[in-house]
Amino acid sequence: MKFTNGYWLIKEGITAHHAAQAYEAEQDGGELAVFAPVKPTKTRGDTLNATLLTVRLSSPMRDIVRVRISHFEGGLDAGPFFETASDPLFRPEISIDENEARISSGRLEARIAFSDSWLVEWSGSGRPLTFSGTKSTGYMVDPDKKAYMKEELNLSPGEYVYGLGERFGPFVKNGQSVDIWNADGGTASEQAYKNIPFYMTNKGYGVFVNDPGAVSLEVGSEKTSRVQFSVPGEVLDYFMIYGPTPAEVLERYTALVGRPPLLPEWSYGLWLTTSFTTSYDEKTVMSFIDGMAERNIPLSVFHFDCFWMKAFHWTDFIWDAETFPDPAGLIKRIKDKGVRVCLWINPYIAQRSPLFKEGKQNGFLLKKTDGSVWQTDLWQPGMGIVDFTNPEAAAWYAEKLEALLALGVDAFKTDFGERIPTEVRWHDGGDPVKQHNWYAQLYNRTVFELLESKKGEGEACLFARSATAGGQKYPVHWGGDCESTFEAMAESLRGGLSLGLCGFGYWSHDIGGFEGTPRADLFKRWIAFGLLSSHSRLHGSNSYRVPWNIDDESVEVTRRFALLKKRLMPYLHKCARDAHENGIPVMRAMFLAFPDDPACAFLDRQYMLGPDILVAPVFNPEGLAEYYLPEGNWTHLIDGRIIRGGRWIRESYDFMSIPVWALDGSEASLIAR
Missing domain, CATH: 2.60.40.1760 (glycosyl hydrolase (family 31))
Incomplete structure (x- = not known):
């Protein structure tokens, strides 16, 4: 202001x-x-x-x-x-x-x-x-x-500011006006789903x-x-x-507000979804899972997006019986193939949902100042919002999810949680303005702690969109609704790197973009980026994201990078322990990894995956990669080349490769041999 x-x-x-x-x-x-x-x-x-x-x-x-x-x-x-x-x-x-x-x-x-x-x-x-x-x-x-x-x-001359949450604009924040206010605004504006009132500078x-x-x-x-x-x-x-180093600043900041937990090993594999508004049933779902196995593409999690429930009923936690008449059997058949199951949920209760009446009668829904239930038609007709400041409401919501866990569900995608009104009265009497951002914390904590209580420490995992400071304690978070363009791919990475500089150890994004259907060249470039992120998910809005729906080469690219990530799993687990113990994210901005190299201060189209692997996604149809390799000897993880860093590199890559370099002599460099 x-x-x-x-x-x-x-x-x-x-x-x-x-x-x-x-x-x-x-x-x-x-x-x-x-x-x-x-x-x-x-x-x-x-x-x-x-x-x-x-x-x-x-x-x-x-x-x-x-x-x-x-x-x-x-x-x-x-x-x-x-x-x-x-x-x-x-x-x-x-x-x-x-x-x-x-x-x-x-x-x-x-x-x-x-x-x-x-x-x-x-x-x-x-x-x-x-x-x-x-x-x-x-x-x-x-x-x-x-x-x-x-x-x-x-601010001193040459002092640069970083962080402030998952911001999709310029990576260095100098010259920007930033409002810490969660909004469902996509990834192409000054709005953000995860606003964190924390910044660091290169001054220490x-x-x-x-x-x-x-x-x-x-x-x-x-x-x-x-x-x-x-x-x-x-x-x-x-x-x-x-600090004085950026890593030390993060260590102290996360000691203050909390660090990420360890996540189950299966969460690092490839997640595949139904997508949002597509038409699907058990036959569709099983064809996707079997299709991945037939093409030798390792699949870890299958996610059911919104329409596992009936239209106009979100959220009632009841499977659409016409589409999925045997949910328990379906989940068992999926898990028998070695694949975990995730379900989409949100904290909004449609008026047509049987939970609306129950929530209203028990005082579990957010109220207007006159005591009536706050409602809107934006998203679901007549929907109300669960008031998680009421412990009984939180327990009620968790109880509904518990029934789904009993069916064999492993994880939940905790979508939404940003459009929280301020002209309301909360159960605990809290300040409505301060509750707006804080709501994401209450929502994600309720679901994460339920999973942890049922599955054990280190086995809970969300796929969350909204967050505030301290939200890293309830991972994973993904980057929200991006378009299917190279520009959106780049803005997503900027957002993830900024979020990592606020203590969020894990981060993901919709491979290929959410809105629209990606062209084949974009999809294959995003596949490489997505499978060299801490967590990887194929998801979209109105089109299936199985690679064979794009073209034959997309299958080959997906297999190549899914198998590469599989080989990287022991390394990624060590990176996750660093996030858990020290607050250092798995995906690291170059500034965080090389604070004494002035060339790294502005770099936002490449990153370090852990301490030893540099990744530079390709953001154009031509396959041209332009990136900076810091000092040291580096081994390419795909073609095995060893070159000397300390310089800018400009080279072309086909779809089967990407600039992905490991510091020579590191454990990660052995993967290429």
Whole structure:
């Protein structure tokens, strides 16, 4: 949100109250409180009729400092709140003298100067990181008397910003305005399904805005040398996280908000679906599964999308008896072939579903402020939304899924969860604005914990679309509704790399694109990309995505890369353990893997699969690959070539290959031999 008109002026109607100086500070146990009037205070008279901001600094664990900036502190904050961890044995070092106040957490330090102007300087290992200066920390009021708190942190020349969730626009976020607000907007706009109020920079630190609601960021977009973040209300809460490497920033951030669990080994194989609006029955399903086996294409999971239930009934969790008269038998027949089963679900209850009446009577559906059930015709006629803030509603929803697990279902695709209204009343009394993004966490947690309770630790797996900070604890997440174009393939990768820089260890996407039917060249290029991702799924909207429906060569390409991924499984499992133990994603942005190589700062059309394998998907019909190979000797995993890196490469590939290089001497390089 922009508050200024250019650099000098405030927007018309906005009243700005900026911290003018640090007037005094005090220590309260492990907290440093700094009191900042919004005008210089030189006489006793200046303390009257004044606005005072309070800045409280503390440390939940080493190398992390929490900053809480408040105007009025008497409000009722009903939540929800992000779940953050702390080290109860850790205490920061705090000092106050006549010139300054300091708080040190490990190698991270904040220095607040007692001077005629506001200045908070951040340093890591004694090296300057960023600062909050004049007109940075503020309490703003708009023409409707709505209050906002904001902070601005300086950007140095050559400092680049990354993260903020699964964003499909430019990978480096400098120059962008970003609203942290989950939306079902596809993959081709500024909207995103997974908005995470966390960013890191190549200067060695990250910032996590500790607010699940409507966080707004101006990343060098309102003031070119500042990152501004603001929230509605009277309090702004954020964490400064020191690295200094990007991997160390991620390790500390995920220690704070949670790390991905281990996933079942079968989840890394190829998933095949019915697609969305296609016509299918048991004969269709079994022909797909048998067709993959006949063509020697390893298949791990078969997914039933929405129409396993009757039209207009979503969600009732009842199989369409006309199409699937024997679901238990069908699932057994699928599993007898060594294939797992996943079902599509969502948290929306159509009025025609028998669950609607049940949910209404028991108070399990989200209500309007007048107490009636909130409803819409968008998606399913008359649908309501399950209120997961009600523990009984969550248990009711999980109980319906439990019956499906008893049939032999292995996983659920937890679709939707983004279009959550704000003019509503939640069971737990939570803030409707903050519940909007938080809803995805409650939804995915309910389903994941059910799976974990029934199948055991390390055996639960979702295919989720929406998320907020901490959502990596309930994987896997996929990239949403992309088009069947090379452009969408590239934007999907940008989104996945940005999400990985927010602690999400696993990520997938719809191979070939969701909307439309991919051309043969696109499908074959996307196959290589998809099967060299952490998780791989063939899915679409209105066309079957079995490779023989595309052309004969698509079968060969699918087999080639499915078998390659099968050989990579032991390596991928080690990468997954790194995600679980340290928060480092399986698919890694080049910036994350090679932070000291300036050529990697902007690279978003290639990535590292784990620590040792570089993948550069081909994004054009001509088969031209242009990519950067960092220093070292690299072995091509398909043709066995060994070349020296530290250079850009431009070469052509047929559909049976792709730039996929392993660092020579690594375990991964042995796969090519």
